[in-house]
Amino acid sequence: MSLKREQIAEALKKIVGEDHVVTDEQVLKESSVDRFRRFEAYHGVYRLPLPAAVVNVNSTKDVAAVIKFANENKINVVPRTGASATEGGLETALENSIVVDGSGMNKIISIDTYNMQATVQCGASLQELDDRLREQGYTTGHSPQSKPLAQLGGLVATRSIGQFSTLYGGIEDMVVGLEAVFPDGGVTRIKNVPRRAAGPDIRQVIIGNEGALCYITEVTVKIFKYFPESNKFLGYTLNTMKTGFEILREVMVNGYRPSVARLYDAEDGSYHFSHFAEGKCVMIFVAEGVKPIADATAAAIEEIVAAYDECEQVDPKLIERWFAHLNWDPANLAEEKTEIIETKNVCNTTEISGNWSIINDIYEVCMQRVKNEVPDLTLLGAHSSHSYLNGTNLYFVYFYNVVDCRPEEELTKYHLAIKKIIVEETIKAGGSMCHHHGVGKHRTQWIEAEYGSSYYILKKLKSAFDPNGIMNMGTIIPLEK
Amino acid sequence: MLTDEDWVIDKNLQIDTSFLKPTLDSYDESALEIALKLFDASENIKVPLELNALTIAGSGANTILKTLKALRFKRVVRIDSHEDLRFRPMAVASVLTQYVLKHAPLDVLLLGRQTSIGENTRTHLLVAEMLGWPCITQAIRIELVDRNHLVVTHQMDDGRLRQRIQTPCVLSIGDAPNTYMRVPTLKDRLRSGKRPIEILSIKDFQLSDETEELIDLEVIHHRRAGILIEGKSPEEKARKLYEGHLKGSVPVQER
Numbered sequence: 001m002s003l004k005r006e007q008i009a010e011a012l013k014k015i016v017g018e019d020h021v022v023t024d025e026q027v028l029k030e031s032s033v034d035r036f037r038r039f040e041a042y043h044g045v046y047r048l049p050l051p052a053a054v055v056n057v058n059s060t061k062d063v064a065a066v067i068k069f070a071n072e073n074k075i076n077v078v079p080r081t082g083a084s085a086t087e088g089g090l091e092t093a094l095e096n097s098i099v100v101d102g103s104g105m106n107k108i109i110s111i112d113t114y115n116m117q118a119t120v121q122c123g124a125s126l127q128e129l130d131d132r133l134r135e136q137g138y139t140t141g142h143s144p145q146s147k148p149l150a151q152l153g154g155l156v157a158t159r160s161i162g163q164f165s166t167l168y169g170g171i172e173d174m175v176v177g178l179e180a181v182f183p184d185g186g187v188t189r190i191k192n193v194p195r196r197a198a199g200p201d202i203r204q205v206i207i208g209n210e211g212a213l214c215y216i217t218e219v220t221v222k223i224f225k226y227f228p229e230s231n232k233f234l235g236y237t238l239n240t241m242k243t244g245f246e247i248l249r250e251v252m253v254n255g256y257r258p259s260v261a262r263l264y265d266a267e268d269g270s271y272h273f274s275h276f277a278e279g280k281c282v283m284i285f286v287a288e289g290v291k292p293i294a295d296a297t298a299a300a301i302e303e304i305v306a307a308y309d310e311c312e313q314v315d316p317k318l319i320e321r322w323f324a325h326l327n328w329d330p331a332n333l334a335e336e337k338t339e340i341i342e343t344k345n346v347c348n349t350t351e352i353s354g355n356w357s358i359i360n361d362i363y364e365v366c367m368q369r370v371k372n373e374v375p376d377l378t379l380l381g382a383h384s385s386h387s388y389l390n391g392t393n394l395y396f397v398y399f400y401n402v403v404d405c406r407p408e409e410e411l412t413k414y415h416l417a418i419k420k421i422i423v424e425e426t427i428k429a430g431g432s433m434c435h436h437h438g439v440g441k442h443r444t445q446w447i448e449a450e451y452g453s454s455y456y457i458l459k460k461l462k463s464a465f466d467p468n469g470i471m472n473m474g475t476i477i478p479l480e481k
Numbered sequence: 482m483l484t485d486e487d488w489v490i491d492k493n494l495q496i497d498t499s500f501l502k503p504t505l506d507s508y509d510e511s512a513l514e515i516a517l518k519l520f521d522a523s524e525n526i527k528v529p530l531e532l533n534a535l536t537i538a539g540s541g542a543n544t545i546l547k548t549l550k551a552l553r554f555k556r557v558v559r560i561d562s563h564e565d566l567r568f569r570p571m572a573v574a575s576v577l578t579q580y581v582l583k584h585a586p587l588d589v590l591l592l593g594r595q596t597s598i599g600e601n602t603r604t605h606l607l608v609a610e611m612l613g614w615p616c617i618t619q620a621i622r623i624e625l626v627d628r629n630h631l632v633v634t635h636q637m638d639d640g641r642l643r644q645r646i647q648t649p650c651v652l653s654i655g656d657a658p659n660t661y662m663r664v665p666t667l668k669d670r671l672r673s674g675k676r677p678i679e680i681l682s683i684k685d686f687q688l689s690d691e692t693e694e695l696i697d698l699e700v701i702h703h704r705r706a707g708i709l710i711e712g713k714s715p716e717e718k719a720r721k722l723y724e725g726h727l728k729g730s731v732p733v734q735e736r
Binding site for chain 1: 486503659
């Protein structure tokens with residue numbers, strides 16, 4: 001027998017205490033969405049089922065008790081920490097969901113500079129952790145644009161990646177061990193060791209689960225020595241993305257590891273670099289680490305780029321200053337809200353990846369199709385910001401004016417229409433439809449195509465770990481109609 | 482606005498912004514959006530209106546000027562200058578005045594009131610004086626009445642004043658709400674792409690004799706005083722905040 005929303009709230013109050021259960025209607029409305037539906041939310045439009053309550057948990061014990069209760073009563077749970085998700089992963093797709101907010105579990109439990117690892121609760125702020133580390137000469141090496149907002153639990157749950165990934169890797173390369181609560185209320189801990197060959201790497205079941213399998217309560221990540229004094233910034237203008245991809249590939253396949261390797265097309269570049277590269281593509285590298293490595297990396301990249309006549313080097317200060325203003329903090333979000341409401345000009349993004357042999361084709365076909373098929377665009381561009389031995393990502397950025405449609409029609413008319421083109425062209429070419437934002441709830445329609453015959457493994461994970469279907473339903477795997 | 486970090490004065494009393502992307506000053510942005518709103522209104526009430534945009538700057542300003550072209554500004558003019566005019570309001574005013582008298586018979590001049598890296602609050606008053614036109618400062622809203630009249634709302638220390646005025650006039654745009662500048666579409670940009678930006682040379686203008694010389698610059702850091710509230714729990718801190726600082730000044734809703 002399913003419980004009514006009032007009964008759910010009352011039961012939760014008994015589990016975690018009255019003060020930790022929020023049923024205020026405005027809070028529930030805002031907790032039914034994430035940044036994916038921000039245009040609607042800015043206009044006060046909330047169309048999804050409201051959660052029964054938001055529960056502010058303070059311990060793993062709280063999380064276990066709440067999830068066990070939800071499992072026994074088949075109530076959907078949406079795990080949340082920093083709430084900076086962009087793909088609908090935090091949307092409450094089912095009636096009377098429980099939003100379990102772990103942002104209060106924000107302790108930095110230990111910083112172990114001998115074994116080079118830090119352990120934090122799920123709600124620990126990445127900014128705070130990294131600031132603490134840098135004071136001591138260390139860093140997480142993780143720096144997504146959401147760094148001032150995001151918290152460790154969510155970052156691990158979405159397989160986040162940061163701007164320095166080419167050197168430090170994505171979050172999946174940084175996580176040493178974890179603690180998580182599974183739907184039966186059981187607490188699982190994966191120990192912190194350098195490596196092991198004791199069966200599959202079960203950390204990867206948890207990393208990137210987007211709250212659809214378990215609730216991450218504690219994370220241990222690697223830390224790195226931090227040498228900002230040896231950072232070297234390199235910037236170039238060039239004519240085409242195709243040349244840029246070739247240069248990125250050459251840097252990667254020759255084994256160089258700049259922390260930053262980015263390539264902007266002229267359109268995306270015009271948004272950032274019009275003061276020195278109008279109408280040009282822009283390529284950026286940062287070499288860091290101990291001085292001999294940083295110097296050698298920068299020198300090698302300069303040599304590689306010098307062989308391409310169309311590349312012109314720019315003053316490194318231009319790049320350094322640009323980087324200093326890249327991240328988003330709460331003040332940026334507040335300003336964005338005002339600006340969007342006034343101008344009805346909205347920015348959204350879709351990020352994909354592909355091997356070197358297909359990435360330029362994906363870029364060209366997507367740019368052409370979106371420009372031709374979607375109205376009211378004010379900017380359409382793309383950049384590559386994370387490169388690997390075998391390929392790179394593309395981050396499509398698009399702004400559009402919302403014209404002649406209600407707030408609730410904005411996504412269908414623009415963002416989803418564009419996303420559909422990019423995702424379908426990428427899958428058709430053999431790339432991946434998601435590079436680092438996660439699947440959320442709005443790329444699930446393509447998840448089978450994304451996985452192909454390996455979809456079986458994903459489905460089995462869901463049915464094995466979440467047999468009652470209570471963990472963030474509709475995320476990664478679509479809801480069954 | 483420049484961040485504190487970017488507001489660095491060099492030995493020649495220059496603030497080096499060459500490594501930053503030029504953006505519209507917020508008051509200029511308001512002035513431009515207000516102009517566009519007037520244009521919208523003119524179409525509704527059938528009053529002919531033509532928008533011109535003018536800047537005195539190097540080619541770095543072209544990106545912004547292209548945007549204005551796409552937003553229906555009919556003439557977009559850049560007086561090419563590499564001189565540092567940021568702290569020379571008299572010189573700027575004299576150039577603007579000559580432009581109006583010699584190049585474009587305009588009825589209304591909208592000027593942003595101040596930038597974060599210049600001395601501009603006198604410019605609009607000096608222009609008005611040179612042209613012999615009335616000037617309203619801190620304008621935050623402008624309504625089009627007919628070919629020769631506007632209704633201007635402007636901010637004063639203790640309130641807002643709404644006045645009907647006759648053109649020509651100079652209006653200095655203050656902290657105007659709801660004036661983020663609209664964004665042109667790619668198609669708008671394509672349509673306006675072939676129309677050139679008009680380039681004039683600063684050498685064709687007589688810069689007025691300066692009576693002032695910049696001898697020092699000092700950054701004022703606008704920081705608010707703060708109090709750290711100590712407490713064992715958020716509830717205790719909230720209680721201390723309310724009892725010690727907010728009680729009596731905020732409405733309380735009884736539960």
